[in-house]
Amino acid sequence: MRIAVVGAGYVGLVSGVCFSDFGHEVVCIDSDPDKILQLRQGVVPIYEPGLEDLLARNLASGRLTFTTDMAQAVDEAEAVFIAVGTPTRRGDGHADLSYVMAAAADIGRALTGYAVVVTKSTVPVGTNRKVAAVLREANPQASFDMVSNPEFLREGAAIDDFMRPDRVVIGTETERARKVMAELYRPLSLREFPVVYTGLESAEMIKYASNAFLATKITFINEIAALCERVGADVKAVAKGMGMDGRIGSKFLHAGPGYGGSCFPKDTRALARSGQDHAVPMQIVETVIKVNEEVKRRMFLKIEDLLDGRLRDRTIAVLGLTFKPNTDDMREAPSLTLVPALVGAGAKVRVCDPQGQREGEALLPGVKWCDSAYQAVQGADLVVILTEWNEFRALDLARLAKRMAVPQMADLRNIYDPDEVRAAGFVRYAGVGR
Template sequence: MRIAMIGTGYVGLVSGACFSDFGHEVVCVDRDAGKIARLNQGEVPIFEPGLEALIAKNTSAGRLSFTTELAAAVDGADAVFIAVGTPTRRGDGHADLTYVMAAAAEIGRALTGYAVVVTKSTVPVGTNRKVAAAIREANPAAAFDVASNPEFLREGAAIDDFMHPDRVVVGVETPKARKVMAELYRPLSLREFPMVYTGLESAELIKYAANAFLATKITFINEIAALCEKVGADVKTVARGIGMDGRIGDKFLHAGPGYGGSCFPKDTKALARIGQEHAAPIQIVETVIKVNEEVKRRMIDKIVDLCGGVLRDKTIAVLGVTFKPNTDDMREAPSLTIIPALVGGGAKVRVSDPQGRHEGEALLPGVKWIDNPYQAANDADLVVLLTEWNEFRGLDLAKLARKMATPQMADLRNIYDPAEVRAAGFTAYVGVGR
């Protein structure tokens, strides 16, 4: 089948490459001519394990291409995916649909035959009907159906998530649209991955509800971690104990500096706003948003306490700034709250991250970037583990301690055993909920 993928951000690029690997002919569209030029030269603008090789394989096979010409890509397409950004709108916390609606109108003007217009972007309930209205307004004679097909891709594991999904959610209203969507995902249904067909509103809400629930699990265990510190319990043991309950599960029960990234912050805010607008406030989600910000501030307090209450002139090595490992994404990362507070307090901050420097240099002024974690810790008063990259899971702790002026560790991801850290020569160790 022929697919036009509008938007070459994280979702569009990964989805387009994976669909082309299914054997479909995919054209990815973006207005950024420079970005398209780089993609056509084989340069991938985001870091995602395996993506560069997948794009190279399918462009070489002639199944995947990139263009700035939306009309040419849409002409003759069986499905047109909208995969543009829906950032949080300033002022009210709602999802900004500017890019979605602009794409819908442009698609409407470009349609020459029947196509299913599929919203892949994360959008509030009712958006797909607005997309349909925008297409009809732009082209009253257009033959099309709309579908909602939310993505559930984890950054750092997106290709595997697309190829081996827990489920594929498809919101459709006509047999014709369902048939097109079924054909697009045929390689997955043949391998018996679950396909959930539902209405438009349910599909839209599934995405928000899923992310909000996961964000709630993270925030819940962070609140339990704070209680553990007060009563002398270990949050890792508590999380393991409750995670063994099949009704709860062990995923997303890792205490840390709070959630970040491209999805959880904006989707929780959008869902809270949707509830308020429909007079059905989701108070749990509203509290999750509030507590997540408090968690980040608690992390700052831990660091200040290790510095004896004074940050000025302290040398602090921060290992990891991306919101999670295996990505270069800095959006809403805890580091963007924690590190500026350290710099603002007068600390000399050195940063080491395998992929974070490209975005981080502009977002974190006043820090010194060092590639090697041991060099970052040289003569430091404190090392802070902020992102659990594999490179930071296997550090030579004794070597790290020897390099530091004052061997102290704030392990904000609970990577290391406290006794192991102290045995390696560290004089102080602080984790989360321990």
Template structure:
């Protein structure tokens, strides 16, 4: 099959590379000349483990190419995927569909043979029917079908998610379109991965419902974590006990400083907006959105308590700024709420993140970037762990505590324990949903 992929952002690039690895002829299209030049040199504009090697393999095999030329990409294509951004629209919280509709209209003006126009971007219910109307209006004679094929890729594990999916969702209106999509995903069908064919609206809703539910699980356990701190319970043990129930499952029950990223914040807001438009308020989702913001602010209060009520004049080391490990994505990351509060409160903030500096230098003005976690914590009054990168999971805590001005650790990802912190010589330790400690000053000790 020949596939054109419009958009070389995270979803478009990963999908295009993986489709080419299925054996399809894939042409990835973008309007940004610099991005196309990078890709043609084998350079990846995003950080995703293993993507560079898979890209190089399929370019060398002649199955994958990159271009600015949409007409050339569409020539002879069996399907064209729209994988452009759908950011939250300013003012009303709805998904901005302008890029999707512009791509659909451009396809209509160029295509001259039967083609399946597949929406890969995350879009609200009813969008694919809007795409169909827009294409018909732009080119009434075009023979085409539309399909909805939402993505379920976790940043940092996207290749495995594409190659070994929990499920593939395909929304179609005709048997002809279903046959094209079945051929595209044939390698997964042969390996018996679940492929669910639905109507357009159900496919669109599945994506939003799934993300809203996962965001709800995260937010629920974060609220439980706050209660655990007051009652003396341990949220890690609570999560384990809950997760053993097969009806609940253990995934997405890890407490922390709130969810972020490119999907959950945007998709929960879009689902809430859709509910309002149809007169069916998504009350649980709306509450999840507000509680998640409260959780981020609660983390600031926790850090303020550890700094004796003021950030002013304190030196604070922060490990991790991306919304999760194994990605350079900082969209809606808790760090974008927490770190500005530290800087605004008068703290000197030093930051270390394996991949976050490129975006972070623009998004987090006023911080000092350090490449080494030990240098980042040197002479600090507080160490804050915001992202659970593997590089931060086995630090020499004794070495860190010795070099800090005031050895205090705010472990907002629960990767260490009270026992670890005490053994290392920290005078204070706080995590999320578990008991911490504050070392009582000895007689004559004025504190750090």
């Protein structure tokens, strides 16, 4: 099948590359000519494990192409995906749909025959019908069906999530569109991955409800962690005991410095605003948003306590800045709250992240970038583990301690055993909920 994907950002690029690997003919459209030139040369503008190799393979096969020409890309396409950003709108918390609607108008003007127009972007309930209206306004003669096909891609594991999904959700209202989507995802159906067909509104809601629930699990265990610290319990043991219950499950029950990234923060805010607009307040979600911000601030207080309230002129090494490992994404990362607070308090902050420097340099002024954890901790009064990259999971703790002026650790991801840390020479250790 011939597919057009509007938007060569994270979701659009991963989706386009994976669809082409299924054997479809895919053209990705983006308004940024420099990005398109890079992609034509096989250069991936984001860090995502496995994506560069998959891109190169499908470029070589001729199934995957890139362009800035909407009319050329949409012409004869059987399915046109909208995969542009929906960031939080400044000032009111709503999802900014301006990029989605602009893409819809451009697609409408470019349509010359029947196509299924598929919204891959995360959009509030009711958006697909608004997109359809924009398409008709741009081209009253356009022949199309509207489909909602939300993405469930985890940064750092996006290729695997696309190729081996927990489920594919398809919201559609016509049999014709359903057949087109069934053919698109046929390679997954043949391998018996579940495909869920719903209406448009249900598909839109599934995406928001899923992300809000996962954000709630993270925030719940972080609140439990705070109580564990007061009563002498260990949140890792508590989470393990909880997760063994099949009704609860162990995923996302990991205490830490709060959730971040490109999805959970904006999607919880957008769902909360939707609830307010429809006079059905999302009280749990609103509380999750509030508590998550408090969790980030609580991490600063933990560090302040380790340094006996004296941060000025103290040297602090921060390991990990991206919101999660295996990505270069700094959006809404806990580091963007914690590191500026440390710098603002007068601390000398050294940072190290395997992929975060490209974005982080502009976002985190006043810090010193280091090439390794051992360089970062040289002469430091405290080391903070903020993102659980694999290379920070297997550090030589004794070597780390010897390099520090005062060997102290704030393990904000609970990746080390407190007794092992102390045995390696650290005089103080603080985890989360331990």
